[in-house]
Every structure is written in structure tokens, then in C-alpha cells.
Amino acid sequence: MWGGVLIVLLVALWFVLIWLRKWYFGTSEDEFSSELWTLADLRRMREQGEITEDEYETLRGQVFASHQDNDEPADAE
Numbered sequence: 001m002w003g004g005v006l007i008v009l010l011v012a013l014w015f016v017l018i019w020l021r022k023w024y025f026g027t028s029e030d031e032f033s034s035e036l037w038t039l040a041d042l043r044r045m046r047e048q049g050e051i052t053e054d055e056y057e058t059l060r061g062q063v064f065a066s067h068q069d070n071d072e073p074a075d076a077e
Contacts, residue, residue, distance in 0.1 A: 039063060 037045075037059060046056040 037063065 042059050045051045
């Protein structure tokens with residue numbers, strides 16, 4: 001029984017440490033914006049006038065760049 005309690009506490013501690021690390025280091029603006037919006041969201045916001053054409057192009061480029069970074073193999077040299 002105590003072993004199960006210990007495992008649960010260790011898992012909880014792990015999640016707290018991950019949360020603290022993310023909170024402490026934060027995310028850059030580029031990471032935040034490219035993960036937050038989809039291309040459909042960006043098109044809708046542009047059509048409704050929430051963002052300008054220049055903002056649309058900038059954010060669209062960040063979305064494409066983030067997906068290209070994710071598609072590259074980890075051991076590519």
C-alpha cells in the first residue's frame with residue numbers, strides 16, 4: 001500500500017516540477033503564437049478584420065516554420 005502512495009506522490013511531484021519549469025522559463029512569443037493559432041483561425045481573423053494582412057502573413061509564416069521544425073528528423077546532420 002505504501003509503495004502505491006509513494007508512486008502517486010512521485011508522479012505528482014514530477015508534474016509539479018514540469019509546471020514550475022515551464023512557468024520559470026516561459027515560452028517565447030514565436031512559440032506561443034505559432035502553437036496557438038491554426039491557419040483556419042488566422043484566415044478567419046483576417047476576414048473579420050481582427051488582424052491586418054501583414055499580421056496574417058507574419059503569423060502564417062511562423063505556423064509554417066514551426067511545422068517544418070517539427071517535421072525534421074531528430075538525428076539529421
